[in-house]
Amino acid sequence: MTQPALTQFWHPICQSTDVDEKPRRFNLLDDDIVAFRDENGIAAFRDLCIHRGAALSLGWVREGRLVCPYHGWQYDRTGACVKIPSRPADAPIPAAAKATVYHAREKYGLVWVAMTEPAADIPLFPGDIYDLPEWKSFLSYRETWKTSASRAVENFMDFSHFPYVHEGLLGTEETAEVAPYTVEKREDGLHYWLEQEEPSDLYGAGGVQMVRYEYTLVVPFTIHLKKIELGSGKETIITQFTSPKTPKSTEVFVVIVRNHSHDEPDSAFGDFTNVIMEQDRPVVESQRPEELPDSLREELHIKVPDAASLLYRQRLAALGKVEVFGPYGA
Ligand code: FES
Ligand SMILES: [Fe+2]
Numbered sequence: 517m518t519q520p521a522l523t524q525f526w527h528p529i530c531q532s533t534d535v536d537e538k539p540r541r542f543n544l545l546d547d548d549i550v551a552f553r554d555e556n557g558i559a560a561f562r563d564l565c566i567h568r569g570a571a572l573s574l575g576w577v578r579e580g581r582l583v584c585p586y587h588g589w590q591y592d593r594t595g596a597c598v599k600i601p602s603r604p605a606d607a608p609i610p611a612a613a614k615a616t617v618y619h620a621r622e623k624y625g626l627v628w629v630a631m632t633e634p635a636a637d638i639p640l641f642p643g644d645i646y647d648l649p650e651w652k653s654f655l656s657y658r659e660t661w662k663t664s665a666s667r668a669v670e671n672f673m674d675f676s677h678f679p680y681v682h683e684g685l686l687g688t689e690e691t692a693e694v695a696p697y698t699v700e701k702r703e704d705g706l707h708y709w710l711e712q713e714e715p716s717d718l719y720g721a722g723g724v725q726m727v728r729y730e731y732t733l734v735v736p737f738t739i740h741l742k743k744i745e746l747g748s749g750k751e752t753i754i755t756q757f758t759s760p761k762t763p764k765s766t767e768v769f770v771v772i773v774r775n776h777s778h779d780e781p782d783s784a785f786g787d788f789t790n791v792i793m794e795q796d797r798p799v800v801e802s803q804r805p806e807e808l809p810d811s812l813r814e815e816l817h818i819k820v821p822d823a824a825s826l827l828y829r830q831r832l833a834a835l836g837k838v839e840v841f842g843p844y845g846a
Contacts, residue, residue, distance in 0.1 A: 522760065524635040526628040527544055529542040531655065532626065532627055535552065537553060539552040539572060544760065545631065549563055558627060560619075565589060568587070578590070581598065582615070587600075587601070588601040588602075589613070591615040593617070624771055625655055642730070650775050654771070654786065656772045657786070661766050661768055662801045664807040665736070668756070672739045673828060686715075697709070705831070706828060707733070712729070713726055714726075716788075727745055728746055729743055731824070735832070735835070738755065740753055751776070752773070755773070808829060812829060
């Protein structure tokens with residue numbers, strides 16, 4: 517069976533509010549995309565005119581058509597060129613005069629693009645809770661990191677760095693040892709969990725508390741962390757949607773959804789996470805190579821705690837991102 521390529525997955529390119537009737541350029545999978553919105557909704561094309569290679573994002577939308585800024589060729593929403601102004605109105609238009617149209621949708625306040633026929637749907641939240649009234653959501657964090665999407669995902673999956681990168685907030689050096697844990701392999705990703713004492717005054721809840729962390733990875737670049745405060749039962753899902761702009765440039769979107777404290781400001785929950793993300797960022801940006809190495813032999817893996825990230829690398833390998841796998845230490 518051939519594995520879907522990265523172009524066959526939905527990836528977020530921006531927030532919904534970033535796209536209006538003025539065409540605008542975005543990056544995805546090392547290519548340029550132009551996105552715009554009209555009364556028929558959102559559209560995304562490859563940012564390239566077939567005529568002489570001008571960027572369509574410098575053009576404009578007229579009557580639902582994207583107009584190239586260079587010689588005014590007009591493309592409809594299917595990508596077909598329907599007008600070449602320098603030619604007589606009744607002159608035939610070459611069949612090859614087409615723009616490349618991508619699949620575009622909006623979900624979770626973000627614009628999602630699949631560059632080829634999608635092999636999977638846009639990732640759901642665990643339990644598909646996003647639209648339920650008892651859950652409240654907001655976009656907490658959005659930054660471009662100088663790294664690959666897979667490094668950024670692997671960081672979010674990894675809890676054994678808590679005592680060092682997030683000392684006093686998510687972990688302490690005295691509790692650095694990681695107990696063996698089980699990773700459940702799912703059709704669309706991985707699932708694993710652990711419980712630990714969180715040393716911080718989490719969300720102002722007051723003092724150290726036991727928290728269950730449930731991680732759900734959806735291949736290739738979505739990672740959910742459901743935090744359950746074991747005392748109160750409050751549940752908060754912190755989700756990183758990770759946009760692979762280029763091999764060394766990744767936009768990180770963090771959406772937080774909670775089933776409690778709707779009356780409190782979102783910042784009471786987002787500020788904590790944003791501090792964590794900014795603690796992670798310089799360490800992740802320091803990793804070399806920026807992309808996960810092609811071979812597992814190039815880095816050293818310890819079964820506990822690295823089991824989840826090893827399985828993640830195997831899943832990416834199946835997509836053709838990481839090629840060779842070797843043994844890892846006990
Ligand atoms: S380059 Fe687009 S119309 Fe000529
Ligand atoms: Fe971290």
